[in-house]
Amino acid sequence: MKLAVVVQRYGSDVNGGAELHARYIAEHLANHAEVEVLTTCARDYVSWRNEFDPGEDRVGNLLVRRFPVRHPRDPLIFDRWSHRVFEHRHSVAHELAWLESEGPTSPQLIRHLRRNASTYDFFLFFSYRYAHAYHGCRAVGPRAVLVPTAERDPAIGLSIFGPIFRGVRGIMYNSFEERAMIHAVAGNSKVRHTVVGVGSEIPSNIDADRFRQKFDIQQPFIVYIGRLDENKGCPELFQFFRNYASRVSGSLQLVLIGRSILQIPSHPRIRQLGFVSDQDKFDALAAAHALVMPSKFESLSMVTLEAWAMGRPVLANGSCDVLQGQCIRSKAGLYYKNYEEFAETLHALETNRPLHTALSVNGSEYFQRHYSWPVIERKYLEVLNHLKREEAQRMEPLPGWFGRRRSNIAPTRKTVDALPTGPALKFNRGSRAARRG
Amino acid sequence: MADFAIRSGSIDVEEIMRHIRKRIRDKRGVDYTEQEIRELANVKLQRILDPTGVRSDLLKHFRERPKTTWPENYSFEKDTIYASTRGVVVFVRRLLRPVLKLLFSPNPLIDTLHKQSLINSHIEARLGGDHDALNYEILNNLVVEITRLRIEVNNLKMQVQSVNSRLDFDERRARALEGLVNPPVAATPTERKAKPDAEESGDGSSKPRRRRRRRRGTRRRTAQDGEMSQTAEANTKIVETENQEEPSPIAETAVAGSAQSAESSTEAPERPEAAIPRTPADGAADTKIAETENQEEPSPIAETAASAASAQSAESSTEAPEHPEAATPRTPADGAADTPEQ
Numbered sequence: 164m165k166l167a168v169v170v171q172r173y174g175s176d177v178n179g180g181a182e183l184h185a186r187y188i189a190e191h192l193a194n195h196a197e198v199e200v201l202t203t204c205a206r207d208y209v210s211w212r213n214e215f216d217p218g219e220d221r222v223g224n225l226l227v228r229r230f231p232v233r234h235p236r237d238p239l240i241f242d243r244w245s246h247r248v249f250e251h252r253h254s255v256a257h258e259l260a261w262l263e264s265e266g267p268t269s270p271q272l273i274r275h276l277r278r279n280a281s282t283y284d285f286f287l288f289f290s291y292r293y294a295h296a297y298h299g300c301r302a303v304g305p306r307a308v309l310v311p312t313a314e315r316d317p318a319i320g321l322s323i324f325g326p327i328f329r330g331v332r333g334i335m336y337n338s339f340e341e342r343a344m345i346h347a348v349a350g351n352s353k354v355r356h357t358v359v360g361v362g363s364e365i366p367s368n369i370d371a372d373r374f375r376q377k378f379d380i381q382q383p384f385i386v387y388i389g390r391l392d393e394n395k396g397c398p399e400l401f402q403f404f405r406n407y408a409s410r411v412s413g414s415l416q417l418v419l420i421g422r423s424i425l426q427i428p429s430h431p432r433i434r435q436l437g438f439v440s441d442q443d444k445f446d447a448l449a450a451a452h453a454l455v456m457p458s459k460f461e462s463l464s465m466v467t468l469e470a471w472a473m474g475r476p477v478l479a480n481g482s483c484d485v486l487q488g489q490c491i492r493s494k495a496g497l498y499y500k501n502y503e504e505f506a507e508t509l510h511a512l513e514t515n516r517p518l519h520t521a522l523s524v525n526g527s528e529y530f531q532r533h534y535s536w537p538v539i540e541r542k543y544l545e546v547l548n549h550l551k552r553e554e555a556q557r558m559e560p561l562p563g564w565f566g567r568r569r570s571n572i573a574p575t576r577k578t579v580d581a582l583p584t585g586p587a588l589k590f591n592r593g594s595r596a597a598r599r600g
Numbered sequence: 601m602a603d604f605a606i607r608s609g610s611i612d613v614e615e616i617m618r619h620i621r622k623r624i625r626d627k628r629g630v631d632y633t634e635q636e637i638r639e640l641a642n643v644k645l646q647r648i649l650d651p652t653g654v655r656s657d658l659l660k661h662f663r664e665r666p667k668t669t670w671p672e673n674y675s676f677e678k679d680t681i682y683a684s685t686r687g688v689v690v691f692v693r694r695l696l697r698p699v700l701k702l703l704f705s706p707n708p709l710i711d712t713l714h715k716q717s718l719i720n721s722h723i724e725a726r727l728g729g730d731h732d733a734l735n736y737e738i739l740n741n742l743v744v745e746i747t748r749l750r751i752e753v754n755n756l757k758m759q760v761q762s763v764n765s766r767l768d769f770d771e772r773r774a775r776a777l778e779g780l781v782n783p784p785v786a787a788t789p790t791e792r793k794a795k796p797d798a799e800e801s802g803d804g805s806s807k808p809r810r811r812r813r814r815r816r817g818t819r820r821r822t823a824q825d826g827e828m829s830q831t832a833e834a835n836t837k838i839v840e841t842e843n844q845e846e847p848s849p850i851a852e853t854a855v856a857g858s859a860q861s862a863e864s865s866t867e868a869p870e871r872p873e874a875a876i877p878r879t880p881a882d883g884a885a886d887t888k889i890a891e892t893e894n895q896e897e898p899s900p901i902a903e904t905a906a907s908a909a910s911a912q913s914a915e916s917s918t919e920a921p922e923h924p925e926a927a928t929p930r931t932p933a934d935g936a937a938d939t940p941e942q
Contacts, residue, residue, distance in 0.1 A: 481617075494612070496613065497617065504617075504621070504624065507623065508620060522611065525611060
């Protein structure tokens, strides 16, 4: 079997969620099939500037073909189009203009996909919302398998993605909540799919003491790992933790790991370590009392899975359906929606040793059962083998010239607000049925 | 509670979250529903709008305000733009209407003007006839908000009372514990034995009295200075005793300030749970809880921990969590809810 992983950015130093996800999947599927990576020359996901050289490259054992991006993203134009399609009635043409302004637009990549579609068995497209996935899925048609990595943001309500969700051969969802959301917005429950997620590369020599010595942290601490960004819920976390530190706990610290694009409050018990190596990250998880995940928009949260792999409970933002659902299914984390719940749950994790231990054990078991690499690889291969035996359907075409210009699409924010919310806890049975069907 | 043991498979995160939310609700005190607030607000509203009340001229004042004069509204129908008093003109216009429509379409214009006349009528009606009703509505909303604030103030008052009573009790307890740490010398068994010997010897009757006086004097001075070792030792014990009560994590600064000032001499931990509005029953419950002190029921999670810890091992029992919501009144239903969910 020959597979192509198509992703917006790729490299050993590219650590975005979907990109890392794609790299892990490509590397592990390479044990079972011939895998190539098709990507752009961009390294930065905001500007899409061409930073890698176009042409063939090798990352690890994998062949990577890079194609240049036609133009970098103009944030002003992108914001304007986003406002237009998210907040106002609009047309398909407007949505396509939004997609073009978001990027990364690489006509050469799409041309390569169209010309060489028959030389691959399947193409795994990562991140539905980018131009490469939209045009790529249309270019390769019946060979497209999508890994949407969708979050609950207004982009999911864009009408141009409906035919993609309904027209690809298979979809690999990250969570039951993501699947419920896409089924609700696109009505694509008949498309073969599975909820699979992704594993992680856990180093073998993890040492909590090494982390404590290296960063001189002796007190118990909870850790946040990820981009320090407003969109990730960091300001709310800082506020809640400062309140908690001043009123409840006398010793607990908050350690922040990751690049910061906002101001970190100066507080004696908030430590920012910046970007650290993978080894330090896992050492930090081993040393931490718990992982805190304040983001409201997550399609999976790999770092949450890594915390569970390390046997650490998670305190998640309950406003994120995916995180709440994961905590409930795994029985390995608590969640909050306001300060009072934050304080109570964190206090319980801090002081209740048996609860902490039980959550830790559950997390470790949950990761092994659902996110260990043999499980992930098996799920991918099962879906791909099924798809080989099934007949392909044609993807719905775009409307005609006049149809694309008719402003009859409701603001997508309204569409997304109308989608069902909450954790999708009763979907296990449904997924099996869908797979059988 | 003893059979509530945490095993990894038996944890139900949703159940734990329900417990946590219930505790938060309990600590908040009375949660008035929107309907209850409305009912309360209506009672107040009648009193305010009573003509014999203080502001009896309020509505009258509003009604007597000079009314704004608006230009008269027009009516615009389908044929208004073709209308004329002369029949011939109307006929010619009707005849030439197709020619006119070739040049431009008057329909959107007619439609817009028609709608505008309707809107004008509607606005006129609202600003004219329903003016008083609008003001009445505004007044009503104001009263609702004031009532809501009153309820909140009442809750805060009750909460302050509760904290005061707790502080009083703490002071009494501190004095009692001080007495326990430094018991009267005469009461010790060794002195009870020594006393008859002294009486028998005949000359020793004044010595024990003198000693006792001296000690009492010392104690008084120590209490005043607050520096002597005995008092410090007593304080340390009080701190230890109080540290057995884990503060609830829902900390509130306003009350913590007053509590801190009273407890600062012993450096006892803050009681952060106090600031959430509490019912009058809380005060009584707090007193009872404080009296029983170590018989307080822990939080669902803390109970879980404590029972699991005692069931599991001696080591874990020493690490059992402290009880965070010591002063939170609990209902029997709590206990029932805490019982196993294997």
